[in-house]
Amino acid sequence: MIGTFAEKILAQKAGRHRVRPGQIVTVKPDLLLTHDNTAAIIGKIGDDLKKYGVFDREKHVIILDHIVPAASQKAAENHQKVRQYVAEYNIRHFYDAGEGICHQIVMEKGHALPGMLVLGSDSHTCTYGAINAFAAGIDRTEAAALLLTGETWLKVPHSIRIELSGHLPPMVTAKDLVLTIIGTLGAGGANYCSVEYHGDVKSLDMEDRMTIANMGVEMGAKNSVFLCDDQTGRHMKRNNLSVDLKKAVWADPPAVYKQTLAVDMNNIGPVVALPHSVDNVVPVSDAPGTPIQQFLIGTCTNGRITDFETAAAILKGRHVAAGSRLLLLPASRAVLQHTMASGAMQALIDAGGILLPPGCGPCLGAHQGVLAPGERCLSTANRNFKGRMGCAGAEIILAGPQTVAWSAVHGEIRDPREARKKQ
Amino acid sequence: MKIWTYGDNINTDMLFPGRYTYTCSTAEEILPHLLKDLDPDFAKRVKSGDIILAGENFGCGSSREQPALGLKAAGVQAVVAESFARLFYRASLNQGLLLIECPEAVRAFRPEDTVKINQENGRIYIGERAFEYPPLPNAIMDIWRAGGLLPYARQKLAAEKKGEHHV
Numbered sequence: 001m002i003g004t005f006a007e008k009i010l011a012q013k014a015g016r017h018r019v020r021p022g023q024i025v026t027v028k029p030d031l032l033l034t035h036d037n038t039a040a041i042i043g044k045i046g047d048d049l050k051k052y053g054v055f056d057r058e059k060h061v062i063i064l065d066h067i068v069p070a071a072s073q074k075a076a077e078n079h080q081k082v083r084q085y086v087a088e089y090n091i092r093h094f095y096d097a098g099e100g101i102c103h104q105i106v107m108e109k110g111h112a113l114p115g116m117l118v119l120g121s122d123s124h125t126c127t128y129g130a131i132n133a134f135a136a137g138i139d140r141t142e143a144a145a146l147l148l149t150g151e152t153w154l155k156v157p158h159s160i161r162i163e164l165s166g167h168l169p170p171m172v173t174a175k176d177l178v179l180t181i182i183g184t185l186g187a188g189g190a191n192y193c194s195v196e197y198h199g200d201v202k203s204l205d206m207e208d209r210m211t212i213a214n215m216g217v218e219m220g221a222k223n224s225v226f227l228c229d230d231q232t233g234r235h236m237k238r239n240n241l242s243v244d245l246k247k248a249v250w251a252d253p254p255a256v257y258k259q260t261l262a263v264d265m266n267n268i269g270p271v272v273a274l275p276h277s278v279d280n281v282v283p284v285s286d287a288p289g290t291p292i293q294q295f296l297i298g299t300c301t302n303g304r305i306t307d308f309e310t311a312a313a314i315l316k317g318r319h320v321a322a323g324s325r326l327l328l329l330p331a332s333r334a335v336l337q338h339t340m341a342s343g344a345m346q347a348l349i350d351a352g353g354i355l356l357p358p359g360c361g362p363c364l365g366a367h368q369g370v371l372a373p374g375e376r377c378l379s380t381a382n383r384n385f386k387g388r389m390g391c392a393g394a395e396i397i398l399a400g401p402q403t404v405a406w407s408a409v410h411g412e413i414r415d416p417r418e419a420r421k422k423q
Numbered sequence: 424m425k426i427w428t429y430g431d432n433i434n435t436d437m438l439f440p441g442r443y444t445y446t447c448s449t450a451e452e453i454l455p456h457l458l459k460d461l462d463p464d465f466a467k468r469v470k471s472g473d474i475i476l477a478g479e480n481f482g483c484g485s486s487r488e489q490p491a492l493g494l495k496a497a498g499v500q501a502v503v504a505e506s507f508a509r510l511f512y513r514a515s516l517n518q519g520l521l522l523i524e525c526p527e528a529v530r531a532f533r534p535e536d537t538v539k540i541n542q543e544n545g546r547i548y549i550g551e552r553a554f555e556y557p558p559l560p561n562a563i564m565d566i567w568r569a570g571g572l573l574p575y576a577r578q579k580l581a582a583e584k585k586g587e588h589h590v
Contacts, residue, residue: 024562040448044573052580067445074446123486123510139488139514145576153562187432188480192509220483222509277432364441385436385484387460392440 004159004255005225006194009134013117021158028151031059031111033120034143035102036066039078042085044144054089055150061093061111068097068359071367100332100358103127103300108239108334114228115247124300126216129225130209132248136223157194157222158258164199166266171416174208175302175400178215179271183281191220206235207304214301215382218278270416273398276386284403284415294377295408298329299363302380302401305338311405312344314419320352321411327369328353329361365390378404424472426538431478437461438490450496457493471498474538476529482511495520501540505529517572528554
C-alpha cells in the first residue's frame, strides 16, 4: 500500500483499500483517553450510560492529572465523580492523582503502541505520535459520544513532511528543534495536517520524540508522528512492554505531501518563544538579560528523566538566583523515582528548586505556581498564551530545560552554551 | 445584531481562560467568563444573533470545548473566520455552532457593513457583496441536522436498539 502515514493508517482503520486527503472516514479508535474532564464527560451522558453502558471499557483509559491533588472542593468533587464512575463501570485502566500526567502514563504503561489509533480529550494527545500511533485530540462531547458508540468520523488530513538531517549540537534540545520548526511554519502552519518526521531521526530518543510530537498541536497539526525503529524498541524494553512491530505503519512512496520542510539539526541553537504566541520564536541570544521571576522545568513537554538530569548537571553546586523561584514538575511518579535515585532531583532541590507532585501543575494556571501581574515565567511547557498560567497580566516564555536551568542561576534569560564553557 | 471582530490566532485561553476549565462546565458557569482575557465587554454585551468575524487560525490551542459551548449558548449566530484551528472546528460542530470559513468575506468587511448569512444557498453577504462558502460534507451534515453529536449518537443508539428487538 502506498501513501502517507495518515492515509495508510486511516485506510486500515476504516477498512478501505485507500483513502485520500479530505475524505471523511468512520473509525473505531483503539484507545480513548480522558483525564479530570472525565467528570464533565460522563455528566453529559449519565442517563445514556445507564441505558446503553460503556461501549468498550477496555479501551477507556482515565488519568487524574490536571488539578492534583484537588485545589478546591469543586475539583475534589470532580475527582470523586470519576472514581465512582470507574467503580460502577469497572474501568480497569484508571490512574489516580499522583501517578503522573496522562500523556506520560499512556506511554510508560504501553497504552499507546505503534499502529494504534488513539483519541483523547486533551489537545496534547498528539504526543503518542512519538511511538508511531495516530493520535489526535478531541473535545469532551466527542469523548462522550465515543464512550457510548465506540466510533467517530475523521477527515483524512493532508501531510507535511519534515526532513531532518545532522545532529543537535551540545546544549541544544529537541525542544529547541520543535520550537524552531513552529517558528518557521507558524502557529497555524500545520492546521488540519499530519506532520511526519523523516531523515536523521535515529539520534532522537523516545523522550525527544515525545517533546516534538507533543508540540504538534502548537503548529495546528492534527497529529505528528515518527516511524517505529530501534529507539522505539529501547523505549519498549525500558518500560517492560512488548509490541507486535508488524503493526507499525509508515509512509510509502509515492506519497504526496502538501509541504516538505528540510531542517539541518546542526544549525539549530537554543531558542525561546516570546509572549504570547508559540511561534514567536527567537534565538536565546536575541533575548538576553530578560528578568524572570518564575522558572518551570517539567510538564508533558519536558518533564522526563533527561530533562531533569541535564538541568541538574547545570544547577548542581549552584543556586537559583535570589528573587526567583524554580518549580520542578516531574511528568510521572516513575520519572520522580528515577531522578531521585540518580541524585538529579536532589541536586535540583539543593539548588533551591520547589518539587511539585507529578501532574499538570501550574501549566494551565489552576494552581501550584500562578503568576502575578507583571511577572514573567520561563517555562519548558508547551504554551505561552496570555493568561495561561492564571494571570492575564503576566508573561510566559518557552524554552528547553537547559536554557531554563542556566537562566535560573542568573534570574534572567541566558544562553545555556555559556554553562558548557564553565563546566 | 452586533458584529464582533477579532484578529489572527485567537487562542482558546483568550476565548475561555484555562484557570476555569475544570470548575466551569455548564453554559451558566461558562457564560460570565467567555472571551474574558480577549474582550472583557463581550460576556456582558453579547446578544442572541450576534456574529463573530475573525482572522486566521481561530480557536487554536486547547481541546477545551467551553468556547464552542459558550458561544452557542450565548446565541452567537455564526463565527466567520479566514481559517479555524482543527480542535475548535470539531468542537463547534459537535455543539451545533455554525462556523463559516470564508477568508474573502472577512477581508471584505468594513465596520459600517451589515452581515447576513444564508445557509440555504451557502452565501454570506457583507454589505451588498455576496461570498460563497464551502458546504459541510454530507457525513457531517447528518450530525448538524441532528442538532449536534450527542443527539446524533442517541438517535443511532436508539435505532440500533430497536433493530436488536426485531432480530
